[in-house]
Structures are given as structure tokens and as C-alpha cells.
Amino acid sequence: MVQVLPQGWLSYGMQLPIQSQSTIYAEPWEAGAGADDLAEIARTADRTGFAYLASCDHVAIPRRLADAMSTVWYDPVATLAFLAGITERVRLLSHVAVVGLRHPLVTAKQYATLDHLSGGRLILGVGAGHVREEFDALGADFAGRGAVLDETMDALRAALGQDEYPEHTGKRFSFGDLGQRPRPSQPQVPLWVGGSSPAALRRAALRGDGWLPQGDPRDRLPAQIARLKALREKAGIAEPIEIGAIAEPLYVGQPDWNTGRHTLSGRPDALAESLRDYAAMGVHQVQVRFRSRSRSELTDQMAAFAADVAPHLN
Structure with missing residues (x-):
């Protein structure tokens, strides 16, 4: 297994705005934003100690x-590659790549190149996907997507190591004697598994270097984490796994506008105390999202979080 986060430390990262604009979480200002805004947000994250920036995956x-x-x-590959060229240290996470839509050698070529060009900063987050029409249009197997993802992860584990001629033999994919360069800069690209269904949790436990829960509220996470650890113990997997959580929307300070009833706001030390609860559950990294009305308000919030909240997390 591959670890990329500091041990014994609660790290923080964020899903990028703009690059996905679901009405569940997009702010109104994102509709008119573009490359310059993404670049400034990425530079702010890079400068202020965010562990990663994440980008989603849907074809249509x-x-x-x-x-x-x-x-x-x-x-996600184009977006993260663009940001790799203007940042230096922040990691680049696909959260999540629907890798069952593509042959694993295609996925390996894209993400190995990204890891190579970024100096080894990739974390490949993968998930099963949920939009049937996407799979149908691309000739992918929607009904069997869970089994496809399992085998794809095995194939990617081989193809994203250091062998120039990776080998894999499975029910759906087989390859060997086919060279791919450049190789990833990392000895092995970490694979994090997204999703909170029983199947996703089992996949993370048995095949993943990390787990990215999707929408689990705080009161559900401890039981999920306990189940994850029990599955690994039963399988005889002793290596640690990097466990994530998605925090409630945040606003550092007292907002003078309606940020929504589920938003955590207030003093930095109080926000840090609330987020430390995740560490007490066994979480290693928390994904944060800030309420904002403009790019500048977002980057101000990111900077305030890094300067005033993050020092109290550990």
C-alpha cells in the first residue's frame, strides 16, 4: 500500500470549484469563472499548505x-495537468475518475504522464460511476461496473508502477509486452476509492490505499470506519489506509450574509475544534469547502483557514 499524507496528522484538501457545477454545491459566481480563476485558487492552495486539489470526472x-x-x-486529466504546471507542492487528486469508462491502458497512459509531468504529485481517486447513459454512449458495462472497477484497479496497480512493460491477465482485460513511457515519477501511484456503499467500502478496504467517503454525515462515519478496518483485518491486510471525510461547508469568521444552516462558521479555534472530531474518529484528511460570493472571497477564506484554523487542527 502507498501512503502520501503525514502520519499522525490531520491534513486538509479541497475539491476545486468551477470545474464541476452541480447545483448541490456550486456557488453562483462560478458560472462566469474560468481558467484564470482556477489558476489563482490553485496557487492559493499551493501557497497555504493544502494537501491536495481535486477534480471530478463525467464525460457527458x-x-x-x-x-x-x-x-x-x-x-480531470486536462484540468489537473494545467494546474500542475503552475503549482509546486500541492497534490493532484481525481475525485473521482470513473475509470470503468475507459480501457485501463488508456487511463494509465494519461495519469502516468500527469504524474511524470507534476513530479510525482498524483493521487488517483477512482469510483464506479452512476450515470447509465454515459456508460451506454461509450459502450461500457453499466450493470457490471463494480466488477469492472475491481479488475481495472488491479490492472492499474500493475500499469502505474515502474515496469515499462506491465502485465495483467483478467476476465475483461489482458495485456503484456506493451511498453508505456514515461513512467510515473512515484514508485507506485496511490489509488484512493470513492463511495460509501457497502461495495465501495469493501473495495476501499481490500484494494485501496485510501478511502474517499461520499456524503457520509458525521454520525455515520465511525461505524463506516470500523467496518473498513474490520474488513482489512479479516483479509489480513496490516498496512494502514488513508481515510478521508468531507466536512460541512465552512466560513471562517462571522458572515454578514446567509451562508446556509448547515455551514460551520465562527472563530478559527471553534472551527478547528469541530474539525478535530474527525481526527478522533480515525480520519486522516478532511476535504473542506468554503461558502463564497466571489473568487476573491474564496481565496481569502482559504488563506484565513490556513493561517488561523489549520494551526489548531493538530
Whole structure:
């Protein structure tokens, strides 16, 4: 297994705005934002100690889901490669890549190149996907997507190591004697598994270097983490796994506008105390999202979090 976060430390990262604009979380200002805004947000994260920046993956959104999901979903490889060129230390996470939509050698070529160009900063987060029309349009197996993802992870584990001629033999994919360069800069690219269903939790436990829960509230996380650890123990896996959580929306300070009833706001030490509860559950990294009305307010919030909240997390 591959560890990338400091041990015994609660790290913090964030899903990028702009690159995905689901109505569940997008702020109104994001609709008119673009590359310059993404670049400034990435530079702020790089400068202020964020562990990672994350980008989502959807190829095409069916009309029946467009009102809720929107059709704005940047390609994660292109987006993260763009940001790799203007940052130095922040890690680059696909959260999550629907790798079952593509042959694993295609995925390996794209992400190995990204890891190589970024100097070894990639974390490949993977998930099963949920939009049937995407799979149908691309000729991928929607009904069997869980089994496809399991085998794809095994194939990627081989193809994202250091062998120039990786080998894999499975039910769906087989390859050997096919060279791919450049190789990743990391000895092995970490694979984090997204999702909170029983199948996703089992996949993370048995195949993942990390777990990215999707929408688990605080009161559900301890039981999920206990289940994850029990599955690994039963399978005889002794290596640690990097466990994540998605925090409630945040606002550092007292907002003078309605940030929503689920937003955590207030003094930095109080916010840190609340987030430390995640560490007490066994979480290693918390994904934060800030309420904002503009790019400048967002980057101000990021900087305030890093300067005033983060020092109290550990």
C-alpha cells in the first residue's frame, strides 16, 4: 500500500470549484469563472499548505439530469495537468475518475504522464460511476461496473508502477509486452476509492490505499470506519489506509450574509475544534469547502483557514 499524507496528522484538501457545477454545491459566481480563476485558487492552495486539489470526472450528462448536475464537468486529466504546471507542492487528486469508462491502458497512459509531468504529485481517486447513459454512449458495462472497477484497479496497480512493460491477465482485460513511457515519477501511484456503499467500502478496504467517503454525515462515519478496518483485518491486510471525510461547508469568521444552516462558521479555534472530531474518529484528511460570493472571497477564506484554523487542527 502507498501512503502520501503525514502520519499522525490531520491534513486538509479541497475539491476545486468551477470545474464541476452541480447545483448541490456550486456557488453562483462560478458560472462566469474560468481558467484564470482556477489558476489563482490553485496557487492559493499551493501557497497555504493544502494537501491536495481535486477534480471530478463525467464525460457527458444526460438531459434528464442536467438541471441538477449541470453539464459543466471539466476533464480531470486536462484540468489537473494545467494546474500542475503552475503549482509546486500541492497534490493532484481525481475525485473521482470513473475509470470503468475507459480501457485501463488508456487511463494509465494519461495519469502516468500527469504524474511524470507534476513530479510525482498524483493521487488517483477512482469510483464506479452512476450515470447509465454515459456508460451506454461509450459502450461500457453499466450493470457490471463494480466488477469492472475491481479488475481495472488491479490492472492499474500493475500499469502505474515502474515496469515499462506491465502485465495483467483478467476476465475483461489482458495485456503484456506493451511498453508505456514515461513512467510515473512515484514508485507506485496511490489509488484512493470513492463511495460509501457497502461495495465501495469493501473495495476501499481490500484494494485501496485510501478511502474517499461520499456524503457520509458525521454520525455515520465511525461505524463506516470500523467496518473498513474490520474488513482489512479479516483479509489480513496490516498496512494502514488513508481515510478521508468531507466536512460541512465552512466560513471562517462571522458572515454578514446567509451562508446556509448547515455551514460551520465562527472563530478559527471553534472551527478547528469541530474539525478535530474527525481526527478522533480515525480520519486522516478532511476535504473542506468554503461558502463564497466571489473568487476573491474564496481565496481569502482559504488563506484565513490556513493561517488561523489549520494551526489548531493538530
